[in-house]
Amino acid sequence: MRKFSLSLLVVLLLFGVANESIAQLQLLRDQVSGNPVMANPNPDVSGTPYWSEFESGKIIFSEKDTVDNLMIAFNAFNHTLVYQVEQELLAYTPGKISGFILQSKSNPQLYRSGYMIPNIGSNRFVEILVDGKYTLVSHKFKRITDDPGAVYGSQRAKAFVSAEDLYVYKDGQPFLWRARKKNLVGFFGEEVYQKINKFSSDYNLDLKAKNDIRRLINFLNQEN
Known part of the structure; x- marks a missing residue:
């Protein structure tokens, strides 16, 4: 599957990323199973599952195997890395890639997978804030809750809400700050x-x- 994915990405680099609006994209396909997924499985929930807007970034398969200049976004609700290819959105789950970089011009953000989050597991992407003897990471996620901005009296109004936990790791052991x-x-x-x-x-x-x-x-x- 990696060979297929990399071939697709090389084609993307050769022909460029289409500048279509995200609203026009119709298909979200899992890059592991290849199965199509609804681009918006929560149409009745206000807000967005993405932590930030789509922007130029890099997918890291390994230290020597990366592809950049992609339009990517982090889906913090289902913890997938999503990238744009013409009229499609394609997704990678943690463990299938090493990580990704959101290349903000002022503040590049490095995300990696494989860090054990207590009561959740290692199948998550975390932002690396400090790397060293003590490693500090940010576990960002979104959840669906009652919409605080909903009109009074509306029923079952839901919204995506952002949350963030900081963890310190030493010798692989996590500490929720x-x-x-x-x-x-x-x-x-x-x-x-x-x-x-x-x-x-x-x-x-x-x-x-x-x-x-x-x-x-x-x-x-x-x-x-």
């Missing part, structure tokens, strides 16, 4: 916890803010 002493000591140990306190005090870090948590993990990796 919780900025409480008990949780931090339990994962990092007392000695590293004292360093966390020092860093957060010296640099005025908010240990509930993603950017500051990212800075903290970078500090810890530089110390070790």
